[in-house]
Amino acid sequence: MNTFKLLFAGALLSASSVFVSAIEKPNIIVIYADDVGYGDLGCYGAEAIDTPNLDSLAKRGIRFTSAYASASTCTPSRYSLLTGEYAFRNKNAKILPGNAPLIIDPDKPTIASVLKENGYRTGLVGKWHLGLGLPTDPVDWNQEIEPGPKQLGFEYSYHMAATGDRVPTVFIEDGRIANLDPKDPVSVSYQTMVGDEPTGISHPHLLKSQADEQHAKTIVDGTSRIGYMTGGQSARWTDEEMPDEFLGKAISFIEENKDEPFFLYYAVHENHVPRIPHPRFRGSSGLGVRGDAVVQMDWGIGRIMETLQELKIAKNTLIIFSSDNGPVLYDGYYDGAVEMNGDHKPAGPWRGGKYSAWEGGTRMPFIVSWPGTIKAGLSDALISQVDLIASLAAIAGAEIPEGKSLDSQNLSSVLLGKSERGRDSLIQQGVNMEAIRKGNWKYVPPGEVRNRRGIGIFESDKISAPGALYYLPEDPMELNNLAWMYPAKVKELRSALEKEVGPVGGKRGKGGLGGAVDK
The missing domain is CATH 3.30.1120.10 (Arylsulfatase, C-terminal domain)
Known part of the structure; x- marks a missing residue:
């Protein structure tokens, strides 16, 4: 009898261990591309661009064919993804200048804040473009900048303020401009010129690529931008090095948090303008710099996947890849994207692209992978990026405050391949x-x-x-x-x-x- 009790107790302990393992919180990485269309990836039909790492991710996970960004432009989509609220409900959630105030109320839950409350380490690396600071006071770029990602639940952040074609052209780490010399303060304006630095209009001969008038303001690293900026010379980025800079910070975050559950929002800049790939990727696609940027992005995602394998945490990491809106060829810079495109269909079989309400504007590549948990497959379930906060909260065992993120639907069973029933x-x-x-x-x-x-x-x-x-x-x-x-x-x-x-x-x-x- 005693032997039986011991065996029974052992069985209970074993079952309990299995149960705990089964509900262990997965690491979560959301990789969010910029202006990458449905048809830009090999696994979605692209023949002119090689994306072996994303193709591999799709082969091991679920490739969705009816997944949508909530909008066909960047700021609204990013707002919706993080908050679980359609952007049209917030009149300020439109394409922002680089010095716009934060458009997400710090009291509003985000994916980061919900997961942080449930024991996750949270990090942001890459593009932000949701505003910084208060609407009542202009941002002082030379002090700690708040509110920002930290006030929205990101314990670590390394990001640009807006986009690569907008000033300020600096990286911001945990609320402060990285590598800023206090003797060379940064000043930014979108209304009037500040300082006396050359612009694309006054000094077009200094440009790597000519641009339209909107993009022809202050020149940084041989490229004119939207808006005016002066100062911060030691802090300014180099476009060719930006992808490696973001990738390095993303890998460091993973390495530093490998022993506890983490959430990483890795918002890569490819292939938003200005498209200036690292020299090692120039000519890699045959489609010019736009295609080269996609190849570069895929390579970086491959390095993320290798890091997870090396750290032996791949099997407990859920990866979601998507894009913020549909593709665009010409977007302010005469970089040859139109002329080099050939027969490539960046939006795949859909009509339109960035800025439009056609399918090509919002129907996105969407890949979900969780080795050992998600079976490989294809899904036509209807899903929106606005659903991520409710779905990821459910997967992580977290709760969204009552009455918040009401547009977000819990489609965790769809993400995990257990159901084909998506949105109506x-x-x-x-x-x-x-x-x-x-x-x-x-x-x-x-x-x-x-x-x-x-x-x-x-x-x-x-x-x-x-x-x-x-x-x-x-x-x-x-x-x-x-x-x-x-x-x-x-x-x-x-x-x-x-x-x-x-x-x-x-x-x-x-x-x-x-x-x-x-x-």
């Missing part, structure tokens, strides 16, 4: 327009779908009343408007869209809910 519907936010997808149907209200084609200015596709209705499985390019055939479906989808965004079909001013018309 989602909102797609373009520039000054929102559309809705419900099931296999998509409705675009009357108005103008803004898009950028080639090297021309923004062009618009005008949608007349009652709007446009598309059946996506048979019409991925959104060319066959079925609104006249299915008026009941139009009414259903328009009603559902207006329930979320308010009345549709009228004109909105520049910089409205959909984001700025310019960059």
